[in-house]
Amino acid sequence: MSLFGRDTGQAPAVEPGDAPEGLAFATFAAGCFWGVEEFFLAIPGVVDAVSGYTGGSKDAPSYAQVCSGRTGHAEAVLVTFDPKVISYEQLLEEFWRHHDPTTANRQGPDVGTQYRSAVFVHDAEQERVAEESIQKHQERFSRPIVTEVTKASTFWPAEAYHQRYVERTGHGACHVANW
Numbered sequence: 584m585s586l587f588g589r590d591t592g593q594a595p596a597v598e599p600g601d602a603p604e605g606l607a608f609a610t611f612a613a614g615c616f617w618g619v620e621e622f623f624l625a626i627p628g629v630v631d632a633v634s635g636y637t638g639g640s641k642d643a644p645s646y647a648q649v650c651s652g653r654t655g656h657a658e659a660v661l662v663t664f665d666p667k668v669i670s671y672e673q674l675l676e677e678f679w680r681h682h683d684p685t686t687a688n689r690q691g692p693d694v695g696t697q698y699r700s701a702v703f704v705h706d707a708e709q710e711r712v713a714e715e716s717i718q719k720h721q722e723r724f725s726r727p728i729v730t731e732v733t734k735a736s737t738f739w740p741a742e743a744y745h746q747r748y749v750e751r752t753g754h755g756a757c758h759v760a761n762w
Contacts, residue, residue, distance in 0.1 A: 584717075589677070593739065593742055593743075594633075594740040596617060596626055596646075596740075597738040597753040599736070599737075599738075599740040600705070602663065602705075603663070606630060606665055607663075607665075607666050608663060608664075609664060610637060610660070610662070610663065610702070610735050611660050611662065612658060612700060612701040612702075612703075613681060613682035613684075613691025614689075615658060615693050615698065616658040616659060617754075618681070619632075619634075619660040620634045622681050623674070624660050626673075627668060627669065628673075629664050630664060632661070632745055633661055633663075633740050633741075633746065634738040635661060635738050636649050636654070637656060637735065637737065638655060638656055638657045638703060638733060639656030643739055646742055649654075649697050649733065650695070652676070655696070657697055657699050657701050658741075659673075659703065661738045671709055672712055672716065676734065678702070678731075684700045684730040685725075685726040687700075688699070694751045700728075701730060702731070703735040703761075708745065
């Protein structure tokens with residue numbers, strides 16, 4: 584069940600409260616969205632993961648616009664999950680495991696505000712759990728966690744060629760496991 588169409592353009596915007604009945608959304612930014620999408624898709628209970636842009640000021644931004652650093656968007660992944668199978672807390676565990684949350688505006692070779700570490704929360708409970716998770720995981724790192732916890736806003740799916748990129752091309756991703 585993908586929110587993304589198979590055409591060559593971009594799928595329609597997704598609003599924070601638009602999760603299908605019985606499912607929930609979680610939105611994470613952890614550098615290049617290709618690898619983030621790949622590791623979330625492999626988790627049982629994740630129904631879909633869509634690469635896209637959120638947290639910025641421009642409607643329907645393109646990849647080139649986001650990469651310019653002038654839109655304020657982050658490359659992010661909208662995860663649709665079944666909370667009866669996997670919890671939001673478990674998704675956060677994967678998030679921490681697959682990127683370095685102590686580097687501001689950078690993951691591996693990717694540098695810029697679009698590659699920041701962020702959790703875009705869809706409700707007050709997700710915000711509470713995300714903040715607690717930061718405190719829990721801080722002891723694992725010698726530097727402060729700089730991950731933003733921000734209210735989810737409109738999510739703009741990226742262009743078709745970004746969706747399932749690692750799966751389609753076989754090219755690796757920039758992410759490494761932290762533990």
